[in-house]
Amino acid sequence: MPSKIDFKTTSFDSGGRISQLEFSMETINNGNPVIGIKTSEGILIATGKNNLSYYSDSSQFLTKIFLLEENIFCAITGSNPDAQALVDNARIQAQQFKQTFQEIIPLKKILTIICDIKQKFTQTGGKRPFGTSLLIGGFDSVNGFQIFRTEPSGNFSEWKAVAIGLNSYTNQTILDEEFKIDLTIEDALQIILKIFYKKIKSFKLSSKIEIFILKHDDKQQLVINCLSPNEIDSLLKKTETLKVD
């Protein structure tokens, strides 16, 4: 029966688009907000957590940031189960690479592994695409710190500062204004607070966002830091005192 929208996932419609991919972007635009900022010192990724009811007990399963390898982590948005399947697969591939080459998988390689899987589902098999967008951050000895964003179509792009998920358009505008080339991690944390705080305002910030930082520590070792709830709250206090002044 003739219809403007073709619901078959693996074929183009008359406008030259794959409608399922457009719909999956809708899923992503309703997912939790994720911000990634690359500074000269390291990478910062912050995600918003879902609202918890008082009786909800799944605090340990709420995290939206996963470690793919020692120095590679990714933040997910959109459909959680889809993203988990991708993350599991990526982790297995990273370890298989390590088994063969005894080396940590390069960032670009694990990125292409994930994106190839995503692309396959848009062209063959008649299955729906993955309704997730991943933000993958890591360090390479060749290219330094990098942040990549992957989309349901299998497309990926490298960013200095990027926002995905809920309100991504507004957040990206804020990032475009605030981002400078020589940011430090402290500055980047302030930008993140600016983005999240205006929506949250009251009570505990740490129950609403989580922040991961990848940087070199004093001994030049790569370290992934997950800010504890106290540290996130204390960030807020720092800004508060600045505002008062």
Added chain:
Amino acid sequence: MDTIISLNGKGFGISAIDTLSFKSFLITKNNLNKFIEIGKNKFLAVSGYPGDVIQFTDFLQKTIQLYTLKTGLSLSTRSVANCIRKELSDCLRKSPLNINLTLIGFDKIYGSSLYFIDYLGTLQRMNYCIQGHSSLILSSFLDRYYKKEMNLAETLNILKKCSDIIKTRFL
């Protein structure tokens, strides 16, 4: 059985291999090139049955090349050595190949490194190594005369002495 003698010098690695190709008691070719290049700064010296050698090294060379094209990054000598070891280990448990290799590679940070790889999947990084039957005789010679950080002239001298010993003792 072919002989491979390899040494690590100051900022370089050197390897000598005989160029004879034989089938039971007949010499079929006496100037066969048994070195295979992998990437821009690594090479393999391979000994063993010619069919197995070509099948394995061809596959390896092209796999590494594909990897370099796909990711735009080059592998370190250590990664390549471990890749070879894994492939040989897998082959051993399916259809054993009778080849022995020595991998010499140069990395910017580590300098030159030498890896001894056996047909059983043995992997060891060494300063000097010998493969083949002549290892029975030459190991003790090299134990005595090898020094770290030799220059090119000294290593060539040692290789010449090794070759003289082989001529004296082997058929």
